Amino acid sequence: MNREPVVLANIKTKITTKKKKSFSMKFLTPWLFLLPAIVILATFLVYPILEAFKWSLLDYKIIAGTGEYVGLANFKEMFADKYFWVALMNTLTFLVIVLPLNVFLPMILAVLVNQKIKAAGTFRVLYYLPVITPMVVAALMWKMLYSQSGIISEFLVKLGVFDGPTNLLVQSSTALTAVAAITVWKGLGYYMIIYLAGLQSIPKDVYESASIDGASVWKQFTKITVPMLTPSITLVSVMTIIAGMKVFEEIALTTGGGPSGATTTLVMYIYNKFMSLDVSTASAAGIVLLVLAIAASLLQMKLTSKREDDLRV
Amino acid sequence: MKSKQTSKIWLYAVMLLITVLTVGPFLITLFMAMKSGGEGIYTSLLPKDPTLANFVTAFEKSNFGLYFMNTAIITAIAIPLNLLFCSLAAYPLARMEFRGRSVVLALIISTMMVPFQLYMAPLFQLAGELGLRNTHIGLVVMQVSTAFGIFLMRQAYLRIPKELEESAYLDGANRFKVWYLVVLPLVKPTLVTLAIFTFMGTWGDYLWPLLNSTESSMYTLSIGLAQLSQNFDGSNLKLISAASILTTIPTLLIFIWLQKYFISGATDGAVKG
Structure with a gap:
């Protein structure tokens, strides 16, 4: 019990x-x-x-591993440095060159490989090859193509652009554009795929009714394709900006930032400061880069949320 | 009908022209790599007397065999660890209610936009202090667990219907068992995508190995190539070309093997922003 x-x-x-x-x-x-x-x-x-x-915020000595607190002195010094502003301008110029090319060229490629032809799949693969190339390889291949006796120089002389053999990478007026071309070449296939996804979400009957109404191919492209691709265009633009401001190999391995600083972007500026053991300035410049990256990301969020609002209405 | 034929010919012509632009640089590099010793660098596009001697020289004399091994080793470390750690970490962030979840998630997503160049110097110092300088593990610390990987896996988990897991819980399985036996097989395509991203990120990585490999015995292919290209003239170009081709072949093979995942992965990765 x-x-x-x-x-x-x-x-x-x-x-x-x-x-x-x-x-x-x-x-x-x-x-x-x-x-x-x-x-x-x-x-x-x-x-x-x-x-x-x-x-x-310190006067950091990387070898000693210590540093004294100096407040915002690193930033003040950097903002007074002419080369910092040159680097910032080079980064912005680089983006201005790359952005329109990245928005339009891959779009054309996407439209082409989206055509109903047998070899479309093969072309898609061939256009994607640069994307899978290691960046160092891409940079060195192009450095070779650009060399004074190389194929690009030869081509430009034949076109009459230059009188004699010219290496675009060593002219300060063309170096940044020449480097940007490598970036664009490497990204073509990647952004093409992003556009392709956008293209395939456009309903087919829109085109059908347009061609019944007698709209030309060009008109269909400008009046239907481009407007319907707006979300993809936004995505490609923001990705270009974010990736473009971090570009390193294309520059480090071709021009090394030269000639006379013409291709020294913010990233190259940071790298050079680190190499000269001025890690405090490198960190301060890194924070500027971070601010730019955050600004681009916020822009993306704003644009994509606006897009969702548009869809809701 | 006839105009349709001509427009198709035009289409092919334009597409072939673009192919010349995207594939041409590879072919030129390949031809350069196959030129024999006495031949001029730029005298002709095609090699007059094709040879594989430059590839052999790259492997034997320029240490590319060793660099190839180093790169293969770090890639072999990075892929399984990144897949394991990211797929583990993403699961509670997608499926469990717990305190601190939103904080962890926000932290992980916000670190994705931090440029590597901001923290490479402190990381360099840390790697030295932890004895990771000139080690294989040291070369992949950035790849063995990535914020992007966690984000990608979480997105994949969110797409799975919850009911599948719930019925497994009713059968008495614990969280780890459900994750391993029920959930993981369902996200296999995303695991392949993440494996590809990790492979591409590790195989071609340049800046971090450049900083962390101070001894030539720890060079990766990218670093070896960059070192070789310090002397960028004359006959050395043939060697650089051969080494460039060698560096690209593994990525090319994997691309041919897993093509459709590369394509679907490109759009998955686009959300990275």
């Missing part, structure tokens, strides 16, 4: 311990899943980012 409460109590404790255990498991499980990634990201991403912010 009096054994019964004991059994009941046993069962009760069993239930409560099980509950407790499952509660702590419920709490722990998500963090167990997250643990490896979070440890790695915190160590090799978040910590260095925070350090960069700190270094930008």
